[in-house]
Amino acid sequence: MAIFLNTPKLNHWIPKLIQESExxxxxxxxxxxxxxxxxxxxxxxxxxxxxxxxxYRENKLSEKEKMKLISLNNLxxxxxxxxxxxxxxxxxxxxVGSMNLYDYSEINNREMGVLIHHTSLNQKGEEDxxxxxxxxxxxxxxxxxxxxxxxxxxxxxxxxx
Numbered sequence: 001m002a003i004f005l006n007t008p009k010l011n012h013w014i015p016k017l018i019q020e021s022e023x024x025x026x027x028x029x030x031x032x033x034x035x036x037x038x039x040x041x042x043x044x045x046x047x048x049x050x051x052x053x054x055x056y057r058e059n060k061l062s063e064k065e066k067m068k069l070i071s072l073n074n075l076x077x078x079x080x081x082x083x084x085x086x087x088x089x090x091x092x093x094x095x096v097g098s099m100n101l102y103d104y105s106e107i108n109n110r111e112m113g114v115l116i117h118h119t120s121l122n123q124k125g126e127e128d129x130x131x132x133x134x135x136x137x138x139x140x141x142x143x144x145x146x147x148x149x150x151x152x153x154x155x156x157x158x159x160x161x
Contacts, residue, residue: 003115015041021050021090030057035103046072057083073160078153
């Protein structure tokens with residue numbers, strides 16, 4: 001079952017999704033200016049040897065932000081000229097919503113999204129004993145689209161490890 005997320009819930013779930021990544025993390029967001037909380041979450045994933053793939057909109061990343069991000073050893077930085085979607089995927093959890101990785105958005109904007117898990121979660125974000133076939137199809141379709149975006153993006157920086 002997909003769970004609706006408003007701004008406070010997105011501010012909870014996006015860092016949680018990043019920190020709890022085990023093998024891979026794919027972030028697709030057009031605009032990036034990471035808050036301390038998000039950057040610390042990325043550092044946690046990096047220290048856990050998670051392969052991080054970050055795709056942003058071409059020409060929409062400051063040099064300062066780029067240098068900060070490529071200091072992460074496990075980061076693949078890619079850009080795509082037509083990205084407008086915002087999605088966050090760690091192999092288990094998927095968030096699709098309106099929030100960029102932009103510190104201003106976390107504080108000032110009214111955002112919304114949905115959290116999808118490959119097994120069902122109840123409204124408290126805990127796993128249920130049943131699963132919903134619609135969510136599996138939704139999850140699988142979204143992952144297919146994410147992979148197509150990755151494959152259509154241009155590499156800017158590959159992980160160091």
